[in-house]
Amino acid sequence: MELTPAFSGLVCTDCGSNFTVDVDQRCPDCEGVLEPTYEYDSVTPADLFDGGTTTGQWRFDALLPFGRDSAVTAAEGETPLVAADRLVDELGVGEVYIKDEGRNPTGTVYDRGMSLAVTALSDHDDPDSLEPLALASTGNSGQSAAAYVGRLGLRSYAFVPSRSAFSNKAMINVHGGQMRVVGGRYADAASAVDDQLATDYYSLQEFTTPYRHEGAKTVAFELYADLDELPDVVFIPTSTGELVAGIAKGFEELTEIGATEETPTIVAVQPTSCGPIAAAFDRGLDEPEPWAHPDTIIGELEVTDPAGGAEAVDALRRLDGAAVTVDDSDSLESATAIAQHEVIEMGAAGGAAAAGAWNWQEADQFSGDETVVLLNTESAVKTPDVLRSHLMGQGV
Numbered sequence: 001m002e003l004t005p006a007f008s009g010l011v012c013t014d015c016g017s018n019f020t021v022d023v024d025q026r027c028p029d030c031e032g033v034l035e036p037t038y039e040y041d042s043v044t045p046a047d048l049f050d051g052g053t054t055t056g057q058w059r060f061d062a063l064l065p066f067g068r069d070s071a072v073t074a075a076e077g078e079t080p081l082v083a084a085d086r087l088v089d090e091l092g093v094g095e096v097y098i099k100d101e102g103r104n105p106t107g108t109v110y111d112r113g114m115s116l117a118v119t120a121l122s123d124h125d126d127p128d129s130l131e132p133l134a135l136a137s138t139g140n141s142g143q144s145a146a147a148y149v150g151r152l153g154l155r156s157y158a159f160v161p162s163r164s165a166f167s168n169k170a171m172i173n174v175h176g177g178q179m180r181v182v183g184g185r186y187a188d189a190a191s192a193v194d195d196q197l198a199t200d201y202y203s204l205q206e207f208t209t210p211y212r213h214e215g216a217k218t219v220a221f222e223l224y225a226d227l228d229e230l231p232d233v234v235f236i237p238t239s240t241g242e243l244v245a246g247i248a249k250g251f252e253e254l255t256e257i258g259a260t261e262e263t264p265t266i267v268a269v270q271p272t273s274c275g276p277i278a279a280a281f282d283r284g285l286d287e288p289e290p291w292a293h294p295d296t297i298i299g300e301l302e303v304t305d306p307a308g309g310a311e312a313v314d315a316l317r318r319l320d321g322a323a324v325t326v327d328d329s330d331s332l333e334s335a336t337a338i339a340q341h342e343v344i345e346m347g348a349a350g351g352a353a354a355a356g357a358w359n360w361q362e363a364d365q366f367s368g369d370e371t372v373v374l375l376n377t378e379s380a381v382k383t384p385d386v387l388r389s390h391l392m393g394q395g396v
């Protein structure tokens, strides 16, 4: 694939070694996470935002590793930023928008990073040698991986826990991916990848490929492009850490190229019953401790030992962010209320963003004139059963 002019390779975030794109998993020296880097002095805001006629996130390829002409893409990104005026009064803030990532090709924000991760493989000398490609997933990223790897015609495996949503399992197969359903929870699926694949494989796991969190940063670019300025507070449903780390990097890059001077407040929202990143942030730890007894009905957010936990905590500290935990019932209530009043089909995981904003309102954390963004990370069609059963539990 074509590398972009400003891209200057991958750097290990642990030992500082530099690598070309030929080394595109963890650091071969120390197993650290590799981070794409750029010559920011060579990129202007006009370079980043004058994207021509390209549809989707690849219009921002001035700050992506690969050029739009070589992208493996289904026009992911460029999702609507929808004004939610009723919530303005309810939250007591200036403006509220829902960034609806449910409208990505496979209904998830993870399509952004998967498009980058698969593009990295698109002109490989010997593509068959990459097989199988594999990852563990709570569901959405496995579905996305099956879809994008299908564009290369290669074999992929998604390891999902038995509790993963039926729609995810079905669509992994519909997209042509292989699936292993692992009894138990996400941690069981994660450990099954090495146990069950008796061969080398190419990992599409977040923070093993350097590109999945890199794709998430285009959310930050789009928020700036749509609002002509940055929002003040962004609520992000948080599981693996890749969205917090990626979106924070995007905001920081806008300051690096001189588009803005400040970054928004990022609020990581996790379930009360599985909040390792929030706990680490609140306790001043550099890295989350694995959550021992998870118990959330929102399977997408049940990641007990997040691969990007340290990166997410670090990003929250750099950007003077915050972390909150919310009860499942509040997340589901928020998602159904938004479906009933704001049209948008907010997934169960997305509902956590709105519940987090309510948490802030109740704690008197808003000053009253903020522009607030709620990141809806997935479409409600992923988990209509979970949302409907919440209503039935209310006697509806």
Ligand SMILES: [Zn+2]
Binding pocket: 012, 013, 014, 015, 016, 017, 027, 028, 029, 030, 031, 032
């Ligand atoms: Zn290293």
